[in-house]
Amino acid sequence: MEVSAEVSEVPEVPEASVKAPMCPSRGVLEHVTSRWGVLVLAALVERSFRFSELRREVGGVSEKMLAQTLQTLERDGFVLRVAQPVIPPRVDYSLTPLGREAAEQVWALARWTERRTDEVQAARAAYDGARTP
Template identity: 75%
Template sequence: MDVSESLIAKLAKADVNAPMCPSRGVLEHVTSRWGVLVLAALLAGTHRFSELRRTVGGVSEKMLAQTLQTLERDGFVHRHAHPVIPPRVDYSLTPLGEEAARQVWGLARWTEEKVPQVLEAREQYDAART
């Protein structure tokens, strides 16, 4: 059994509840605050870095760069550097990234819809604690 077969055999038993399961890291990357928003922005199509920064309000350049690099490493984002001056880099979703983006975007939309209920629950909780 070579290394890739061994890895595949281990991952066939992936369990997000297991402390050392690699799926936990993947879950963290796609559900992080910036990960969700970057994936959602790229659902609309290819973006340049500056376009993504404008779309994902509040993200710093450093956090956007780290998030894009992480998502690229995980196979969710494709980075295309054009050989031109000035440099131009485009970001887009891979097929795997599109699948992940659709999943987390559904959750993001659901949270938008439920904000009034959450705010009401918080008020009730806070009132009961005082």
């Protein structure tokens, strides 16, 4: 008696590549590296914040933009929103483990830009000076 083992074929899933035009990782990258996404993640690396505290911490962000950014980061699994059952209402925002990992990466990039800003400004001035008639 011959036994034949059926091998179920599992479709091969292509690796994520942000260089591929339709890769879903592009959307994630866009959220994490957006102007306000970077700053919100960087702030939340330090501790959890209430909305108004976070708005002060991330200088220059409008209330609407902060709310949209937090909602996007929460949807992506980076931010945890906890509504406290108290009066007046209190909502705290903190990082999930996934969010902490992402925040540490963008925080390193943010710190690097702080350290290298003088060099970038010098390069801009040299570039602009070479093109001025």
